[in-house]
Amino acid sequence: MNPKTLFSFFPKWRTLARRALPFLLPATVFALWLYITGTTVTETNVNGETFETPLINPLFLPHPLTVLAGFGELWRDQLWLDFRISTITVLRGYVAGATIGFTTGAACGLSRNVESALAPTFNTLRQVPGLAWLPLLILWFGAGASGKTVLIGLAVFFPVFLNTLQAIRGVGHEYIEVGHIFGYGRLGLLRRIVLPAALPGIFVGLRYGAGVAWAVLVVAEMLGARRGLGFLLMRSQEMMHTNHLFVLIFLIGGVGFSLDYALRRVERHLLRWKRGFEG
Amino acid sequence: MSTQSFSTAATVSIRNLSKTFAATGDAKKNKRSANGDGGIVRALANINLEIAPGSFTVLVGASGCGKTTLLRIIAGLETADADGGFALLDGAPVRGPGPDKGLVFQDHRLLPWLTVAANVGFGLENLPAAEREARVAHYIALVGLNEFADAWPAQLSGGMAQRAAIARAIASRPRILLLDEPLGALDAITRLRLQAELERIWREEQITVVMVTHDVEEALYLGDTVVVLSPRPGHIKHIQPVAIARPRERESAVFQELRRQLLEELELRSHPAGGDTAAYEI
Numbered sequence: 001m002n003p004k005t006l007f008s009f010f011p012k013w014r015t016l017a018r019r020a021l022p023f024l025l026p027a028t029v030f031a032l033w034l035y036i037t038g039t040t041v042t043e044t045n046v047n048g049e050t051f052e053t054p055l056i057n058p059l060f061l062p063h064p065l066t067v068l069a070g071f072g073e074l075w076r077d078q079l080w081l082d083f084r085i086s087t088i089t090v091l092r093g094y095v096a097g098a099t100i101g102f103t104t105g106a107a108c109g110l111s112r113n114v115e116s117a118l119a120p121t122f123n124t125l126r127q128v129p130g131l132a133w134l135p136l137l138i139l140w141f142g143a144g145a146s147g148k149t150v151l152i153g154l155a156v157f158f159p160v161f162l163n164t165l166q167a168i169r170g171v172g173h174e175y176i177e178v179g180h181i182f183g184y185g186r187l188g189l190l191r192r193i194v195l196p197a198a199l200p201g202i203f204v205g206l207r208y209g210a211g212v213a214w215a216v217l218v219v220a221e222m223l224g225a226r227r228g229l230g231f232l233l234m235r236s237q238e239m240m241h242t243n244h245l246f247v248l249i250f251l252i253g254g255v256g257f258s259l260d261y262a263l264r265r266v267e268r269h270l271l272r273w274k275r276g277f278e279g
Numbered sequence: 280m281s282t283q284s285f286s287t288a289a290t291v292s293i294r295n296l297s298k299t300f301a302a303t304g305d306a307k308k309n310k311r312s313a314n315g316d317g318g319i320v321r322a323l324a325n326i327n328l329e330i331a332p333g334s335f336t337v338l339v340g341a342s343g344c345g346k347t348t349l350l351r352i353i354a355g356l357e358t359a360d361a362d363g364g365f366a367l368l369d370g371a372p373v374r375g376p377g378p379d380k381g382l383v384f385q386d387h388r389l390l391p392w393l394t395v396a397a398n399v400g401f402g403l404e405n406l407p408a409a410e411r412e413a414r415v416a417h418y419i420a421l422v423g424l425n426e427f428a429d430a431w432p433a434q435l436s437g438g439m440a441q442r443a444a445i446a447r448a449i450a451s452r453p454r455i456l457l458l459d460e461p462l463g464a465l466d467a468i469t470r471l472r473l474q475a476e477l478e479r480i481w482r483e484e485q486i487t488v489v490m491v492t493h494d495v496e497e498a499l500y501l502g503d504t505v506v507v508l509s510p511r512p513g514h515i516k517h518i519q520p521v522a523i524a525r526p527r528e529r530e531s532a533v534f535q536e537l538r539r540q541l542l543e544e545l546e547l548r549s550h551p552a553g554g555d556t557a558a559y560e561i
């Protein structure tokens with residue numbers, strides 16, 4: 001029986017199969033990982049003695065159980081504090097950068113004069129990669145969290161600023177006219193027409209900014225910090241704790257995923273009116 | 280904001296109104312245009328029209344003859360040429376758009392981020408919530424969209440969207456209601472029903488209505504006056520009073536006679552042999 005007919009007999013299997021599909025690749029990789037790290041080969045040394053040795057040096061690829069043990073080690077070594085400082089720093093920087101980016105972007109979008117006054121400077125500064133500010137910020141704020149907050153704020157500011165500006169500029173005149181017909185003034189137009197119409201574009205910037213923020217923070221911590229997940233990454237590598245590296249990579253990925261997921265949920269709710277178009 | 284309802288119907292006077300559009304798009308670049316006048320479009324030329332308070336005026340005419348432009352000027356969304364006359368509302372020049380002038384656009388222009396109910400209540404923000412809800416419910420029922428009050432505009436058919444747009448415009452009780460082909464997207468049966476509804480709304484709300492249509496029967500069923508516009512430049516070709524008692528019978532001899540005359544004005548009967556089926560709509 002081919003799978004198609006099987007599925008049409010059991011429609012529930014079909015949805016189950018579709019639900020399971022995203023987990024297929026990670027499960028395969030994990031199985032492969034288990035297999036490779038669990039396989040040993042027999043070697044003979046110069047004295048003619050034979051012994052079992054792992055197929056791959058655990059320094060390069062530790063066994064999943066070693067990684068789990070690494071999590072315990074890191075936890076006892078106050079991993080929680082590093083995790084907390086990284087996530088709090090990224091949230092602070094993100095909220096600050098997104099707020100300032102949104103307000104200046106909206107101001108520029110609404111007024112050509114404000115745009116002429118600000119946008120050229122911002123567009124020039126934007127060309128400096130976020131991390132290039134790091135040495136200066138460390139000089140000014142030290143290697144602690146406040147410099148990182150400013151750095152993330154900068155990195156988030158530009159995408160949010162640009163996308164807000166463009167989204168507001170892109171609001172169709174036909175909707176503005178509806179506001180005019182019903183007698184809305186500047187503030188009413190902004191609240192009832194311009195912002196809702198621009199929201200999809202604004203969210204592009206907010207979500208992009210979230211990804212940038214987390215990436216910039218981790219790298220910044222790797223380059224100069226005394227705490228945080230990025231700092232732990234560098235230390236683990238220097239100490240050749242490969243299993244710690246794996247723990248940290250999973251953690252960093254998890255935080256990034258959660259940030260994006262949370263924003264996606266908010267976006268789905270606020271833009272639920274768009275679902276009709278996207279089917 | 281439209282807080283109060285405007286009880287008295289408005290008088291509209293249009294005096295020597297002319298509107299020229301500057302060249303747009305490629306016409307400007309190429310320095311040529313279809314009518315060979317350097318890329319400008321004379322949408323309206325020297326329009327004079329008196330619209331009595333509480334009357335129902337219908338504009339008909341070929342595509343591009345300036346019907347939408349005329350409505351937009353009355354609504355205050357467009358200004359006449361500097362030396363090109365003006366539109367007066369109760370004797371005062373129209374200065375800009377506002378809630379006393381309701382407009383149903385040719386495209387429905389519902390706000391996609393608001394539900395149907397919120398769209399209908401869009402002009403009622405300053406009313407107390409209870410009153411607003413009651414009025415929204417009333418007008419949604421009037422256009423037969425009860426079941427879709429909480430739907431998003433993207434989930435509506437074209438005709439449903441157009442009905443919602445009509446409800447939105449009349450819900451804020453303007454003194455003049457401008458309708459740009461409001462029933463264009465409807466099937467024949469809904470259309471007949473909504474024509475009767477429009478007539479009833481007009482009678483009950485006692486507002487001045489100016490409506491654009493391509494349907495000659497619709498014009499004669501609803502209009503106190505039918506204004507025939509001609510293009511290039513848009514001008515008034517003929518004004519046809521419709522002195523038939525309401526509600527009007529479309530099959531009556533006098534109705535059919537007027538219909539024949541109007542189609543002649545629109546030059547649709549010049550080919551008596553071939554053009555009969557096409558003659559129904561402009």
Ligand SMILES: Nc1ncnc2c1ncn2[C@@H]1O[C@H](COP(=O)(O)OP(=O)(O)OP(=O)(O)O)[C@@H](O)[C@H]1O
Nearest residue numbers: 300301303320322341342343344345346347348349
């Ligand atoms: N914003 C504009 N810029 C330039 N030309 C315009 C503009 N709006 C309208 N026109 C021109 O003015 C003329 C009249 O347009 P209008 O939309 O009033 O026609 P209409 O009678 O409503 O046509 P239809 O029946 O197709 O809706 C057209 O030739 C059109 O190209």
Ligand SMILES: [Mg+2]
Nearest residue numbers: 346347385459
């Ligand atoms: Mg039109």
